[in-house]
Amino acid sequence: MSPAAAGTRERVRFFDATIVKKAVMAITGIILFAFVVGHLLGNLQVFLGPARINAYAAFLKSNLEVLWFVRTVLLVSVLAHIIVTIQLAGLKAKARPVGYVKKQNPHTSVASRSMYYSGPMIAAFVIYHLLDLTIGAGHPHFAEGEVYANLVYGFQQIPVSIAYIVAIGLLCLHLNHGIYSLFQTLGWAHPKYMPRIKRAATVISILLFLGYISIPVSVMAGVIHL
Numbered sequence: 658m659s660p661a662a663a664g665t666r667e668r669v670r671f672f673d674a675t676i677v678k679k680a681v682m683a684i685t686g687i688i689l690f691a692f693v694v695g696h697l698l699g700n701l702q703v704f705l706g707p708a709r710i711n712a713y714a715a716f717l718k719s720n721l722e723v724l725w726f727v728r729t730v731l732l733v734s735v736l737a738h739i740i741v742t743i744q745l746a747g748l749k750a751k752a753r754p755v756g757y758v759k760k761q762n763p764h765t766s767v768a769s770r771s772m773y774y775s776g777p778m779i780a781a782f783v784i785y786h787l788l789d790l791t792i793g794a795g796h797p798h799f800a801e802g803e804v805y806a807n808l809v810y811g812f813q814q815i816p817v818s819i820a821y822i823v824a825i826g827l828l829c830l831h832l833n834h835g836i837y838s839l840f841q842t843l844g845w846a847h848p849k850y851m852p853r854i855k856r857a858a859t860v861i862s863i864l865l866f867l868g869y870i871s872i873p874v875s876v877m878a879g880v881i882h883l
Contacts, residue, residue: 675748678741683842685734685741686835692731693832697868703881707805714804735780742776779831782824789817809883812876825869833862 702710717724790807793799798810812818836858840851875881 675745678745678748679842681737682741682745683839685738686839688730688734689738690832690836692727693828693865697865700872701868703805703808703872704875707803710804710808711802715802718802739776739780776831779824779828782820782827786821786824806883808872809876809881812873815877818873818877821873822870825866828869829862829866832865833858836861 699713700710702713788794789796790799790811793801793807796807796811797814799807812821837851837855840854872881
């Protein structure tokens with residue numbers, strides 16, 4: 658095989674591998690985005706009082722088969738998303754082993770430049786968040802089934818609330834770029850509509866950010882209290 662033919666074959670294999678991995682990232686991203694929205698809608702019931710959100714939590718736990726199915730799908734999606742992200746970073750590094758002398762990104766956003774860094778930080782916080790409010794490890798007054806009280810006691814700890822707000826900010830930055838790039842990955846990009854999609858992604862991310870942080874902010878402000 659000639660060097661030219663070998664080079665062409667390598668480029669085709671790289672292209673195929675990248676497309677498949679990006680497709681996996683897009684699909685898992687959709688699943689995780691759906692969870693983020695659903696989880697927020699569930700959490701916002703805290704504003705309706707203890708009885709409402711505690712009953713919601715009890716309802717979820719009364720359907721363990723569905724709950725564990727969803728948890729399994731989420732876990733597989735998270736792992737696949739992380740693995741594919743690492744693999745894509747490796748392919749990108751292999752395709753350009755020598756870095757730019759002066760790297761310039763005039764057309765990239767903060768969200769896109771932070772994708773590889775925000776992911777691991779979000780994952781670390783999710784683990785802590787589960788240990789804190791689901792398992793109760795490290796929680797000052799954790800009580801099984803008392804979701805309202807657990808949230809209030811948890812977010813009364815100022816460092817916990819600040820860490821939560823920062824993590825949600827990183828998550829929404831991640832989503833901002835992820836929603837936008839999803840259309841490109843799946844081949845739905847069009848020059849006429851992409852600016853609107855980009856604006857929509859920004860609006861959705863901001864709304865999710867405000868929705869999530871409204872809970873710790875309300876607890877710290879005394880709006881939500883025991």
